[in-house]
Amino acid sequence: MPTVAPIDVDGFVVRAGFLNDSPFFALGDGSICFAEGGEHRVQMHKGGLLAVEMTLDGKALVTAGDDGLIQKVTPGCEIVTLAERPRKWIDLLACGPNDSVGFASGRTAWVRFADGKEKEFAHERAVGGLAFAPKGMKLAVARYDGATIWWANADAAPQEMTWKGAHLGIGFSPDGKYLFTSMQENALHGWRLSDDQDMRMTGYPSKVKSWSWSYKGRYLATSGAAAAICWPFFGKTGPMGQSPLQLGTRGDTIVSSVACHPKEDVIAVGYLDGMIMLCRFEDNAEVLLRRPGNGPVSSISWDSMGERIAFGSEVGEAGIIALK
Template identity: 35%
Template sequence: MRGLPIGASSGSPSPLLDVLGASWALGAPVAGVAWDGDLAGFGLGDGSLAMGRAQWQGGPQLEPVEGGTRLIPATQAQPPATRLRVHDGACLAIARHPGGGFLTGGDDGVLAGTDAEGTVTVLARQPGRWIDLVASGASGWTAAASGRQVALGGLGQHMLDLPATATALAFDAGGGRLAIAHYRGVTLWSPDAPVRVLVTPGCPLSLAWSQDSAYLVAGLQENALHGWRLSDAGDIEMGGYPGQPRSLSFSAGGRILASSGAPRVVCWRFDPPGEGSTPIECGLPSSRLPVCRVACHPTRPLIAAGYHNGAVLLCQPGSDDVLFVKSSGGGSVTALAWSDDGERLALGTQGGEAGLIPLPGLLFRFASSDPTSTPASGAVRHE
């Protein structure tokens, strides 16, 4: 990576969030974050939805200069986040609404849609139940899980019964297949095929599809990963984690799977995967605190990693270089997501801190498009 200082040894004056981004103290745990274009929505533990943008009139700006990038400081303070009361209890999950805005589920049994203007629409109500998980696909399908049932909507109405409580939802890149994790398995649903169940050796807590939908991987409660090559249901086992890999993300192109569950980001090769292969790592080399969230950039060989102490950084597989986005504090990182174009990063913490950082392409020039290559270093000028 060239254009910004990397790591503590590079003399970076402060994390990117402090000099380039927008941040808010929201006073309630961040349950999740989703993007709708350049608008980010944060689902909060007090039942509200906070919305904001990473850039504003009079905010900090970047411009290219010879040998790096110049930062022009803000001339106006950031605006407050827009905050709306959506749920009577806690907001438990959030996803982008296919029609624009955000889809949220809460412990009040309400599935709600909120548009960018702040209009809230109750889409479903299940009194006495929790809507624990929500997801949306690129095709327009939506999914909302409550216990052992998953309601499909958007392009039709389906109710799917599961053998156990749903623990994770994930649509594939095309939005036509939904993976639902539950005890001892993952159920696959699509509108034009019979339901299929993939068996796991334990309890899956997280899911990730490769970009070509050839592979599906689950992070297990038993401190391991279990994956499948979906063409023939071939099994893939990856273990050795000191903690639970609750966050998974495939790199651009699908060659690398990044995972939490260790003091550094654990990365597995998927070109193709092989049992017994040794993972590569990135992140802080001396960290004793666990990585709790990972998010791969949608187009570049870059991984955002959130730590238990609230710190967020950028790294590349196989490299010890890091670029700090947020310093420690605010509780563990509970939400981390790139915008679809990769120009912005959103983060949230258990302590109610929320942040948005613009990260345009001019900040980064990579030595190679290979996600395992070592990034080049550089510097930024401040004015």
């Protein structure tokens, strides 16, 4: 039976996860709680913490806040300032290859390279999201009326993807063949990059704020509905012409956070009422991991072996669920 070990945090959990398989909880007050071998905290920002991402090697966290700082921290609480934009709110981050970091504020995005050099990318409207491609030094930027893919380490012309509306979060498929965005309206939009073919993923009752790729990248699992909506991305047309799977359906609440298992076709689903469910793609078998709490689940993550789940909520509830 799964067991839940509560972690004493105070405030909105921006992200819960594992760093070198050690659990951490990044909090809205600007601090990070490391929970391995006794809880200890490190203050990353004087004001609020607005964004946090894990480096690709899984050995450090990069954070940004309303103090204009972009910082990196290890489980040993060693803090390095990567960049600073005084009087700007840095609310968008992405970690890329070779220790590169993308960050944005307003209409401008930057890429900081490992040697400390930076490159700036200006846009006509506010940046809504950032993501690095899985291959190559390419940065995708969500913006109004579409997305732009920049070559971060070259002066080549960017690739422009167009679709009317406000595009917020953004991501690539693990194989790099597709780009998708979450939109201000209750929908996702995608492009097949080989020919710019549009892909519409609609029907959500609320905005999509969380997504996760299934093991081997066959499905894109998303929040924003009464079930985890999992769009199929196998085949030549991606999700077009195929119906999504609906896992963990409930009639009285909405899915707020999703996290796919790193080695199996299984997903952890968090809801607005604080419940967490484990669901299997093959037959939608369900296991209750956590009963409803006091507020929405804001973040869920697996450890590298798929044996533990770190979770946090908007009201300061947090913990580690052990499956074995």
